[in-house]
Structures are given as structure tokens and as C-alpha cells.
Amino acid sequence: MTYISDALVKVRGEGFLDYRTRELPTWCPGCGYFGIAHALLQVVGDLGLKNEEMCVVSGIGCAGRFPIFMKVYGFHTLHGRSVPIASGVKLASPELTVFAVGGDGDILGIGGGHLPHIARKNIDVTLFLFDNSIYGLTKGQSSPTTPLEQATGSHPRGNPDTPLNPVALALSYGASFVARGFAGDVEGMKSIMHQAITHKGFSFLHLVSPCVTFDKENYTWKRLSESVMPLPHTHVPGDHDAALRLARDERLMTGLFYQDTVRPSYIDHLEAQRQSV
Amino acid sequence: MTYISDALVKVRGEGFLDYRTRELPTWCPGCGYFGIAHALLQVVGDLGLKNEEMCVVSGIGCAGRFPIFMKVYGFHTLHGRSVPIASGVKLASPELTVFAVGGDGDILGIGGGHLPHIARKNIDVTLFLFDNSIYGLTKGQSSPTTPLEQATGSHPRGNPDTPLNPVALALSYGASFVARGFAGDVEGMKSIMHQAITHKGFSFLHLVSPCVTFDKENYTWKRLSESVMPLPHTHVPGDHDAALRLARDERLMTGLFYQDTVRPSYIDHLEAQRQSV
């Protein structure tokens, strides 16, 4: 059952297996998801989170396979349902740190109906949206974020559906923490992940990542590396209007768009109502 | 099978039954939905639409009962599914004028996952969201638009979920036509309905309406009549940023927030792709 060799563990050094299982990834060499996984494993270490107190709930897709690599309590669930299942974990067991993980099809396609509600309820789950703008696991069909006119398996003449803007949506839904990272920028991702995990309430992380196998057109390493840029230094994460404006900008900006540090999480809200009776 | 008496027909005068069946409504006296129905029946008359060329698809709820009163091809479907079913009607039979009708629970709760996609695909359906900020038919539970802390059947201690902003969502989803009306303002509704029906592509109508039976707190005739106001005259419907800003305003503004008159509808887009091969 152990697949990562001792030799590799030696090369990677002390602590490499602190949060990583020895499972070999099922991802293609060069997939952006490696960068995301790398950042996340480091951040939980930096935060000193206990493995067993984390619960990672994922959907189905290449992204959905993430929990298999992480030494925590993991639940690889159904396509599109990481959000409600993660909510159930958190509401029943508030002492756990709960992550939800899914691809763009998972979170915005089949699971898109759940997102507004975890956001407006402000349930204390950190959502990692692995956005490669394609359906990876089913071999390259259009996803809700596939750029217009990109040729895909399901739209060989070009995708006719205008893509959704995940950060703008999360903001419109009233998410209390919204940030974007890029799979090629591990340090940037680490910083927002750190903040997201410590945020009280729902946090939404839009993580842009190339699918090297099924997208040779738009979300490639080359094109993303060129187009991604950090949010302006002047941006204040408390400014919802500015966040929305920047989210709707043509340019793909990374960093913390918005955070509301005052609003109580769902459970805290219920508790306050209870007290006040 | 006929329930509206000839006497009433005489009072209402010529043309009253042009678009109305003789079914008695199952709505409570004073329900805001009467105003919406009234406006819509007049508009289709003004537009001279042929009854048989309209297809009205609704979900389940008090709002969902609407097609029963209209002399058209109607389909009272499932809770939350008016949008996909209306899409299917339109895509298969583009010659029809297709309306989708549903309540706030229907369209933003259980059916909330469909809305982003009909909008971004720009399928030529006019959606009438009857928003009474409550679950009417099931007798008064919280809905996705119930104001925070309102006491409801499901939340006697007060609704803990921050409400969604339907107009802001439709804009964020990329709907090509977005407007708001108030059930107490028939003329205002008629004007936006007229524009929505003639719009090429998806149109979203947010129609605010009191539930006189289950909401005595917020969406009442009194409070709505006081708070609703028209959009500023200076607003230009082509300005997406301004539309979003106004949608997010505390005040409940009515009128046409946004219209994109250039973007092709889904079918036109496919046709263009076909031609260009």
C-alpha cells in the first residue's frame, strides 16, 4: 500500500510525510494541481494543525482525488456535493477544521446550486476550487469556466457558453472571505490559504490551474503565467465594492479580494440567537 | 369546468378572457401575485401574441400555479425545474415564446443551480421570478430571500441566513436582460415585461410581491409600497457596472437594470458557428 519510496522521502527531507500519504498521485505529470497540493500541505504544517482534526471533503474529478494524498480524515464523495457534505461535517462537529475541494465542473456546474447557500449561511468551511477551466477526469469537455469559443471534446466547433466568473459569484453570494491563487505561485497560494483557514466563516479560494492534458489553448502554463497579476497593493479587503470591481476586471488578479472579519459564522449566529431567547 | 362567472366577465369587459382561463385562482385574497398576473395578461395582449404560440413553464409553489390561469400551452412541472424544462422547450421549438415562472424558493433555492447556466448560455426564455421572500405553498418557511432575523415557520427564533440579492445574481451570471418590478405597480411591470418578452436572449424579471398570509413583517404591502422606488432616470441599461451597483443598493429599485442588445441568443450563436464551418 505504500507507493512513495523511502528514497524519495529522503530526498524531500524531514517532515515530507507529516501531512502526505504515500499514495502516488493519479494526476498527469505537469498538472497544476501538484502546485496547489504542495502549497496546502505546507500551510497546514505552518499552522501546526493536527492531522486528525482536519476533515477534507471532495467531489469527483481529478481535483476530487486530492484527499487521497493527504494524511487526514478524507471523504471523496459525489460529483458536485462536497459543499453540502462538508457543511454537515462542520455543523455536527464544529471542533474540526473542514475543507471542501472540487473542480470547476464540480463546484460551479453540477454543484453550483449549493455555493450561494454555504456562502450566505457563512458556514465555517474553507472551499478550494481547483479551476482548470475544463472537465479533466472525463477527458476534456467544456466546463462552466471554459473560455468562449475554445474547442473542447463536447464543443468541437467552440464552446458557445459564456464562462462564469467564480470570484465575482462568491462575492455576490455574500461569501465572507474570497481570494484567488495561481497554481504556479506557491507562495501566493500559501499566503491566502493561511488566511482562509484561520478565517471564521466560509472562505472561498479560487485556484487557477492548467490542465496540461486537455487544454492546450487557454489555461496553459504559458498563458496563465503571463496573464496572472497580483491585486493592487492599495486594495483593502474590507471594501466589497472594490473587490467586485477588481473581480470583474479582464485581468486575472490574485490575492485576497474580500474579507469580513465581523460577521459571525453560522454556528456562532445560532448560538447568539439561543442566548438571546 | 368553468369557474369565473359570465357576470364577472361582463363586468371586466371585452377581452377579459382573451388570455385568461376561467379557472378561479388558488391564491389568497390580497396576494401580490394577482397584480403580476394582471400585468402579464395585459402585456401579451398589447404585444398581440398568439395564445398557442406561448408556452408557460412553471415550478411548484403558489407562484407555480400561475399557468393554470393563462390560456396558453402551460406546463406546471417540478419544484425548481422550470428553467431547464423551459430551456428544452425553447431549444427544440424556437418558434415558441417561452416563459418560465417560479417563486423565490423555486428559482433561487432548489432551482438555484440552473439559473447561472441559462443566463450565461443566453437561452431566449423570459423568467418571471415571483419573489415573496417566503415559502408560500408550504406555509411560511424561510426562503433564500427572507430578510435576516425574520421569524418564520422554520426559523421561529429568526432567519439566520443572509438573503440573496436576485438582481445582483442575475447580473453576475451574465444575464443579458435584468429588471425588477413590484406587484403593486402594474404599469411599471407592464413596461419591463414588454421589453423582456421582446428581448432576444435570456431575460430575468425580479417581481417583488407580498405574501399576505405568511409574511406580516417585511414584504408587506405597506412596507414594500413605502420602500420601492424607480431606478434613477440617468441610468443607462447598457452600463453593467452601474446596474450592479444599483442592484446592490440598500433601496429596492424597479425598472430595467441592464440589457445587452448585441449578444446573440444561444440558438443564434450555434447557428453562427454552423455557418462559419
Added chain:
Amino acid sequence: MTTSVDIVIEICGSAGEGTISAGEVMTRFMSSKGYEIVSFDSFPSEIRGFGKCVAHFRASTETVLAPGKYTDVLIALNDAHAITQLSGLRKNGVLIYDSKPPVCHEEDRSIAGWAEPGMTAYGIPMLELANKAAGNAKGRNMVAIGAVACLFGIAPEEMTAFIERRFKGKKPKIIESNIDSFLLGYEWTKTHVSKEDPYTFKGAEIVPPEGEKTIMNGNEAVAMAAMDSGLRLYAGYPITPATKIMEILSKRLGESGGVMIQTEDEISAAGNVVGAGFSGKRAMTATSGPGFALMGEMINLAVMAEVPAVIVNSQRGGPSTGLPTKMEQSDLSAAVNGGTGDSPRVVFAPRDVVDCYAITCLAFYIAEKYQTPVVILLDFYLSNSIRNIDKPVPPDAEMCSSNVFPADEALDDYERFKITESGISPRTLPGMPFGMFVDTGLEHNTYGKPVYDGENHLVMTEKRYRKFHTMQAELPPAVETGTEGEVEIGILSWGSSSGAAEEAVRKAQEKGQRIASFHCSVIYPLPEEALKAFSRRCRILVVAELNYTGQYANLIAPVLNREVRRLTLITGLPMASEDILEFIGTFKG
């Protein structure tokens, strides 16, 4: 002289006339007096719109197990609707109607003209008296209750005391006008009506309620049992007839630190429950047909990932949105066989309000111990039917925590899905420092790792089914009543229909028939041995249920391998013993 009494009363009106609430006042009052009560309401699914409402109840000094098919006393608040109920009124029954009704009917539309010669019709000026009492028509229902009290020997001071208790907290004016209407009805009847029918509660030999009693319906019993079983999360989406479970828990679950969440749809509700179950906490959702149809994929996940979950489906008329406020037992196939793949799940169907409590407690225990979803099939009747029951005994500590944890030494090479003889694998929960694993809806090996070879799939499938074999030992046994040994007719029924079956058997037996009934609150796993044993002793087998195709008959066919006669009713009403007696009455020697 005291005597045994068994009277069926029906109040019929249109939506908004207080029909259902009059029924509730009467049933709760009679219940508090010690009568055995079975009640059943029926109303339109629209908020308004003049639809027919019927409050039906049976009050008896004996044990009663089902509503009566025929009515002894029909109270018409709306003539047009009540006329359609006349066919169910006994030939010598009593009709109480408004002699000056609010809507002026044409001659031939007054119900009095429709009553058959043998019936006794009492006209009461309900509208007039209500107007007198409170200045509006609202109190008509209480006027009618006043007439009933006078005609059938109910002490008026007891009823007014009850009304005061029942409406406690309401505005004094409301209580007052209710009582005034009642008393005016009582007095008017006393002075103007001479009783001509044989029905009376006077001298009824009431068994005084022993021990602590409590009045509740099926929804309340389920909600209370869930709380008593340690519920931590209720996730739900409103739908008739299950909504009340959510509303009750919304009020009360918070007090014990639990959470009630109203989700955006039923998929999310079931998802929240599965998440909570994965984390080791007890959770439940309740829905009806259309919502249950949406939960299929999530239930399959719980099967494959071996996660506990309790899902209540209160059945109503189907298919699709169907008949939202009518009784039916037609979700059995979907509950047992609706899963894609080989997807076993426990299915329970309680028989009455008492059983609702017991089965719900059992459901939590079984779900947790056997790491499986459990579906509880209620129905429209059971959800709303009010019974006066012994205060239920809460589950003990063992029932409240049935997790099976691995031994410490097993944690070295921990197999979450270890192959065991019982089929139950030791289970760790998030938060436990050892025993981390990744659960998945993919087929997996004993460690939880996705694996697709046939040998593993077979072994794991066998393990998942083996649990159902193991649990048989601690599930409630089938219950047989009636004649012992070989019988002419055996009646199989399930869920809330089994009361009618038992009652029918009792009546037929009294007439000398060799007849027996069979019922098991456990639908799946099928009680195969018990079914076979019962089948062996019956010459004719009848399967009585409230659906069109005979879903239970189909389900047990592979076990019985014999012809059965199907009594399948889809009238929108609960089953009555008369339905069964009439059916078997048609059999030829």
C-alpha cells in the same frame, strides 16, 4: 350503566372554515378523556381555493387500530363538499348541517335533501349562532361542536375547560368567542332539537388513562425520538407531510445544542446528514416522494462509503408531485430497490404512532452500528394522525451510541473496511488521532483505497450485504395475530395499513373464520424465514396495501414463490378494516 362505544365522526368543510382545527379540538379532547382515538385529516394542497377539507376521527372505548371506513356522524360545514361524503355515512347515521348556511344554496344543493331516509338529519343555524356569539362566521365550527356535545352527551363544562387549556396564550377575545360559540351551539340544540338517533358517549366505559400519557402524531413521535436518540443535526427542506418534523426540531433541537439547518434542496439536506454521519454524529432528514427521488444518489453514497444516515420519507400520493395531501403507500419499491447498482439500505415502516417513536430510535442505533443509511417510511396518515400514547421510554445508553471502534492494536495497520464475519468493520471518526483514512464512493479495498478488480468488488459487495444478515438478530420480529396453526386466509400488510389488517382479522375471527395477519416493521432486510413460515400455514395469502401495483407483494414474491391475492387501494385514504373484510368477503369457498 357503562357500555362500550365506537363512533366515527367526520367534519367536512372547505378550506378556511376551521374544519381541521375543529377536528383537532374534538380528538384531543376525547383523547384526554381516555378514549382511544384514530384521526385522519384530508385537505387540498392549495393554500386557498375552496378545496374540500375533512377531519375524520374514530373514538372508542376499545383498542382501535385504524380509522373507520364508514361514518356514524357527519358534520357538514360546507354542503357542496359534504354531499360527496354522504356515501360513506352509515344508512342509519347522523347528519348535522347548517340550516342557514353562509352561501345560499339552491334547493337541490342543500345537503339535507340528499340524506337518505334512514339517516337522522339535524339542522342547526350555525352561521346565525356564530354571528351572535362573535359577530362573524368564524365560530361556526365551534357551534357545531356544541351541537355534537349536546347530542352525544359530552359535558359542556369539561369542553369549555379544555378549550381554555388548549388555546392558552391566545388573545382572551379569541378564547372567549370560541367558548361563546360552543355554548350557544350547545344551548340551542338542547332547547330546539329532540334527539332521534341511537349514538351516545354517555355512560361510556372509559378506561382511565394509566401511567403518564401523551398525545402526539407520527411527526411529533419521530422528532421526539430523534431528539431522545441524541440527534445533533437535522437538515431539511419543506415538503408536505414532513415539514412539521423540521418545524418541531427547529424549535427544540437548539436547546440541546444540536443544529437544525434548512437547506437549499433535498440533495443538500441528505448531503448534510451524510457529512454529519461521517463525522460520527447522529443526523436525520425528512422528506416526501419528490424530495426522496432527489436523494437517491446520496443514499447510494452512504451505502458505498458505509456512512450512517437516517432518512424519513413520509409518503403521499404519487407519482411526481402527485397528491400532496393524500394518503398512499407507494414509495416502497423506490425505498428498497431505487438505488442504482447493488445498493442495500435498511427500510423500516412503523405501524402506528407508538411504533414511530420506537422505530426512529432503532433507526439511529442500526444506522450507526451497521454504518448504513436507514429509510423510515411514514405516510401522510401516520404523520398527521394523533394518538394518546404511553409516554415513550427514551433509548438507553447502548442504543444511543452504537459505534464499533477498532481495538488499539488494530490501528497499526488499520483497515477501515476490514472484512469481518459480521460485515461490520471497526470505524474511526474524525478527531481520533489514529485511524485516519479516506472514505470514497468508488469501490475500494479494505483500506478505503479505490480498487477496481472483480475479486475485490465481490468481497466488498458480500461484506456490505452481510451486514444485513447480521442485523436480523436484533431487529423486531414479525407480528402475527389471529388464529394459530393452519388458516384459510393470511393477510400480509405493512406500515400503517397493518392496524386495519389486525382489526379485520379480529372481526373475522369473531365470526368464526380461521384467519391470521402478518406484519413486520422491518421491510428490508426481508424477514424471509418469518414470511415463509407464515405462508406455509395459510391456504390463501392476501397482501393488502395502499398502492396500485402491489409493491410489497412484488418485493416478497422471490421469497414466497406462490400466488398471492392483492388488495391494492389508491383512494387517498388510510386503510380500514372494512376494506379488507369486503375484499375477502368476495372470495369463493
Added chain:
Amino acid sequence: MTTSVDIVIEICGSAGEGTISAGEVMTRFMSSKGYEIVSFDSFPSEIRGFGKCVAHFRASTETVLAPGKYTDVLIALNDAHAITQLSGLRKNGVLIYDSKPPVCHEEDRSIAGWAEPGMTAYGIPMLELANKAAGNAKGRNMVAIGAVACLFGIAPEEMTAFIERRFKGKKPKIIESNIDSFLLGYEWTKTHVSKEDPYTFKGAEIVPPEGEKTIMNGNEAVAMAAMDSGLRLYAGYPITPATKIMEILSKRLGESGGVMIQTEDEISAAGNVVGAGFSGKRAMTATSGPGFALMGEMINLAVMAEVPAVIVNSQRGGPSTGLPTKMEQSDLSAAVNGGTGDSPRVVFAPRDVVDCYAITCLAFYIAEKYQTPVVILLDFYLSNSIRNIDKPVPPDAEMCSSNVFPADEALDDYERFKITESGISPRTLPGMPFGMFVDTGLEHNTYGKPVYDGENHLVMTEKRYRKFHTMQAELPPAVETGTEGEVEIGILSWGSSSGAAEEAVRKAQEKGQRIASFHCSVIYPLPEEALKAFSRRCRILVVAELNYTGQYANLIAPVLNREVRRLTLITGLPMASEDILEFIGTFKG
């Protein structure tokens, strides 16, 4: 000398080694030569990750109906994986392996060491030769095909010509290096290997393809049949093994003015189909288990609202996400009995690629004429299995428009849901100036108006079921093969397993057994009479299917009312005649 040939070849490698594509080249080539081919691929559900891939095919000069259970020739591209396939290789089979494989195995991990004494093992330096041909390991699969061609007497020039045709449109360099690899494999084998096994295609008595032939798999047959039947809307969401149907239609449906829409989920896909069907246009969706589980409520709506809809479910291993790339027939119960309420829908299960075409055409006809959802149960094997078939005859005009419209005079008082003897009500479509109505998922009267009384519910339910009785007359009959009259053993099977059953019966009959097979592509409505008649002439009944619980056996139990023996396999593989022969071989006199 010409002779009959029947050889089973298996290529086994790990993901990314060209295993499946080598299989496809071989099967399409053999097929084009006139061999009867049955192929079956098996691969992991992950995009990468070293999972096992197997391309399995059987090439025969006779009619073949199922893949072979045992392999004659095993080609190992990856030793570790291929070792696990050795148990299926015949005791005198042939093993072709890479004598210098890309990964340096330890001694005991080379497959050659595992081959049993009777087997013939040929080591070919595939990696070396591939490197020589193209400078990288990619061509190893073509080197292996070269060795096969040489060993079993396939003319190299025919194969190179085929490769050129097949890869037409690809870069010349790619075509070239494929051909070079093939030829190097061929030449090397010719000079270095002396053939020691008895297998050969030389002199095979090939029936030259008569009439126009076309090579396609089940997914292609369904897509083509849908187009030929006048499909106007395909709505789908990707899922293995159905995705290809969407991808094919996405390319081609537009040409005929139809629309293919990729929806946000399966609920929406089914919803779009129901919408299109309501508007009178033909529409389809295709999915697999998890997606099908989500469509339940929409199918129920189509049942209640009497709207045509065609839903393809290509079954894979379950429950839940299960085994996405493995064969199984375990969605039968869900398809037939999964609906809440009494919710009848047509269920078809085609037996092979030819039947996929015919059944899909029939599905559109039946759906429209009888105003009902139709579920087509494909499976992983059928979806991917390639066959060389007669060019199918497109449906005629009657098949392409089976709507039943009301007569003009009926439009005066038009009852959309009129009670008829056939159960079929005349139907109007949006756009028709008379005959407007409101359809609903609520129970309704003949006009479509929501109505909740029991009498109406019964009449409408009867009507909805009566349609299924009526349609029996025009559904394909059950097919029985083997011995006529009374037989010892009767084998019932369904869907793609029935080929194996027929083949098993043929083989057993040749050995003198009195044995027969039964198959019907119509699952529901059940062919009750045919089932009973078959049952009467069989002493022992076997139900052979690919699921754990015996779902077909359960389904027909209420019809047969007798014991059956269940052959239930969940190996992830299609059924082979050997499976059945071995099972009945265990029966005692």
C-alpha cells in the same frame, strides 16, 4: 484448405502504453477483413496512474455472440499487470511479451517466469524495436501487432494499408513511425522466432462481408439511431461510459439543425429533454448510474404529465461512483422500480450493437406514441464494444412520427388526458391553435386540472398503466433458442448477457443437452405470457445476469412464482458462454 477459426486475443498494459488503441486497430482491421468480432476494453477510471488496461477481443469465422472467457493469445505490454491476466490464458495459450521491457523487473517479476509449462511464450524486444523505429517507446504496441501478424498469418501489406487508412489526417511522421514499428516487429519475429503454437488465421474461411457493412460500437449505434429517428435536442452531462454519445452528437446533430446542449447537471439534461418532448420534438439524454440516480424525479414527472422522453443509461459498476470503467448490469431495479409512487416507464435493454440501433429507433417511436419516458439500459461493454454490422435501415416515416392527435371535433371540449381503451389520449402540441391545456405533475382530471379525489386518481392511474398493456402488441417478441419443447434447463438473461446465454445453449445442445435460452429486449412491460410459457417447458430455470442480487430474477418472480437458480456475476467483465456452461455444469442430475 480453408477452416473455421475462433481466437481470443488480449493486450494488457498500463495506462498510457497504447493498449486500448492497439486493440482498436486490431479489431477494426480484423472486422474489415470479414471476421466476426466481439471486443471489450477495460481500463482504470483515472487519467494517469499506471492502472491496468486490457483490450480483449475475439475474432471468429463463425457468428460470435459474446467475448471469450479464456484467452488464446495474451500480449503483455506491462508485465506486472499482465501477470494478473495469466489465470485467464488457456493452458496451451500463447504469451507474447517484451523481452527487454521498459522497466527493469526483478527476475521473479518478469511474466515469462509465470507462464505455465503448456503455454508458448515468445519474447520480443518491443522497446528496442520501437526505439529503433521512432526513437521512443511509443511504438511498442505496434511492434507487438507486427509480431502477432507474423505469428498468426496476417499479411503485413494489408495491415500497413489499413493503418494508413485508419490514421488518415494525422501527421505523416506519426503514420510513418507506426508503420515502421509494425514492420520491424513483423520482420524481427519472422527472422528470430520459430512458431510453436497451433493458432493461426491462415486459411480462415472468412465469409466476405455481404451488403454494406459498417463498424460501430453501441454508443455510435445509439447516436446514429437517434439522428435517424429525427432527434431535435440532445441534452447531456459527461459521464463514463456515455460521454461519447454526447461527443458524437455534438459533432453531427447540428448539421441537421438539431441542438446539442451540455447542461450543468443531469437534472437539467433530463429537464431539457422533457421540455423538448412537451413541445412535441424528439429529444434524448444519456448517462450512467450516478447521473441516472439524479434523474428520478424528472422521469416521474414525465410519467405523470405523459411526456415522451428517451433516457439512455449505460450501466457501470455500482453502487455510487462505484467502478466507472467496469461492466455491470445492476441498474435494472432502479430503472424499472426506482420511481416514487406508482410510476411506470418503458425499459428496454438491447442485446448487441445491432439491437442498440433498432431499440433506440423503437424507443423514440414508443415514447412519442405512448407519451411516456423510455429508459434504454446499455452497459459499459455494449457502449464500447465494436461490431461489424450490416448498415442499419433507418426508421420509416411512421416510426419517425408517432404522435396521436385529436380529431377536429374533439377540440370543442378537448380532454388532453381523455380516458381511452388504449390508455393513449390524443395530444396537442404547443403551436396548435386549438387544444391548449396545462400539463402538470399533480394528479389531474381528463382536462389536466389538478384534482385529488380517489376515484379520479384510480381512473388516471389505470389509464397510465393501460398504455403499457396496449403497447405490448407492437413490441419485439421474446427470442428463444435451443431445444424446442420440454427442456431440462432454461436460461433467462437480459441485455448484453444474452449473447453468452445463446452461445452457451448452442454449445450445450451440441453436447446433447436439452436446453433453451430466453431473452427479450423489452424489460418493462414484462413479457408475462412469454415468460410463463417458457417457464412451463423448463425443468430448471437459470437467470444469468451481471449483478449481485439477481435483479432480473427478482423482477420476474411475481410472474413466475417458482424457484429459479441465479447466476449472478460481478467481475467487472461481460458474461461469457463459459460462465454459464460452468454454472450449469455444477448441477446434479
